[in-house]
Amino acid sequence: MSEQPNHSEDRQTMASSFFDVLWPLILDENLCRIESKSEEFFVPKQTFNRLEWHKYLAQVGYPFYITPLELRCCKGALMEEIENQEAEKALNQEVEERKGPAQGDFLRCGSQAIRPIDKKVDDLRIEHERRQKLAYDFANRKFPWTMQTPSHELGFTITEELEKCFKGPMELALLQSIHDHDCKLMVIDLSVEVDIKDCQRWIKFRPYIQLLGLVRTPRMERSLQLLNVFHTLFVEESVENSWDEELHCSLRTAFLHAQKIQLLKSCGEPFVFVFSRMRGICTCDSFKILRRA
Template sequence: MVTSKNISQVKIALGGSFFDVLWPLILDEDLCRIESQTDDNFVPKEPFNKLEWHTYLAQVGYPLYIPPLELRCCEGARRAEAEEEEAEKAINKEVEERKGPAQGDFLRRGSQAIESIDKKVIHLRMEQERRQRLAYAFANRCYPWTMQTPSHELGFHLTEELQKCFKVPKELEMLKAIHDHECKLMILDLGTDVDIEDCQRWIKFRPYIQLLAIVRTPRMQRSLHLLNVFHTLLVEESADNSWDAELQCSVQAGFLHAQKIQLLKTCGEPFVFVFSRFRGICTCDTYKIIRRI
């Protein structure tokens, strides 16, 4: 029996059976072993799929960097497309060359091939009138070509989808009147009791017509400016005026202000005037189409 004190002094020799049988099993169970290759260059097992990094390295000129095959294939695709276009042009050219002799028998010859001077004059006159119309439209354009024409200047059609957006019968009736009379301006007479919540229902009309609100208080004017939808005009209301006199003042003041800021191009253009039948009611429930004659 060998004691613990003499274990370090005992030399145990491993026989051939250990290296032939047990040691290969230990190596197979070892998950941390490293396989070495004798290749000159390292070849990764997982491909590098980040093509944007390949593109970046190729663009910045990384030393000794070779672009991947995926990028080089793009040039090949461009060359293939160019070759296809050249082949298509060659085919079209050949077809045109064959078409000429085939149509030669149907072409006019001699005096019949001479174009009539009357037709030539008519054609030149039409081209001249077309250039004059284009020049006139360019010189008298309302908006520069770099700016999109507002939607209310283009007009609109009463489609079923549009009518579904105006569910209130009164609003749909007003929209149809705007379309039939080709109105470009709506003047809203807002009393002192009208609040900002009541004005939000008129925003849906903005794509089809300009909105000018006649307000009675500076606070209401500031609130409408925040909506960035309405043109506003502050008018001081007089308690001595009757309902008819106050409406007449609103119409006249709104009409003059609309002409001043060019909401109305001419004095004969029709516009919609929306007002309330009673000054104490907080909503506009009546409208009229007004045209100055």
């Protein structure tokens, strides 16, 4: 059999003298050598000696570039600067000379500059009428000058956003009736068993109508007054009266009280009467729009 060549013997290795002497020289002569240094911003090591590009970067507003100073030591450069200044002054003078005749075409002069007397009289009359109207509105105001008109007297429009706020039973139908009949007062009949928590749902109606609560206990009257939303009227129930008789008595008493404190400005104004057929369970399962004939 033929002997296989021994490749391990043909391998040649570099001696330590190559890495100690020759390899450092190769690295020093290598022009593409890259030096890395961890810095937050790039700092160039070579100066930027292109003056025209430096001036361009300064003109376009590039940060940290300042317009270079040009040192003019020859007489020709000084004369050129003086000529530029004179040309600029001549241009400004020409613009001023043209501005006068151009504006004269739009300005009235002579008889045209006199305002017509009828136009002046009309302006004075309009100003006088405006002042008279302001004085009349101030003298006949219903509220102090610093107060705005109450929101329930301004009227309102039922929108989709407003409908989303009245999701309870009969609330949207009640609001629609208030809007259609232009009611200014809502009388709410409260029984003895009704809690103050059940009355809080009527607060959302306050921007659109006045609220008058008929209460049967002093504690309930005090609780409603603390809400600072309701007008209250204390009414005593009689055991001898039927539910229908007691309801009519409460309604008559509330109507007279509303006229007394001027919640109803006239006897023919419509108002809402809210009552419950299931007394003691809730404050509202029925309502009626009433108007005194």
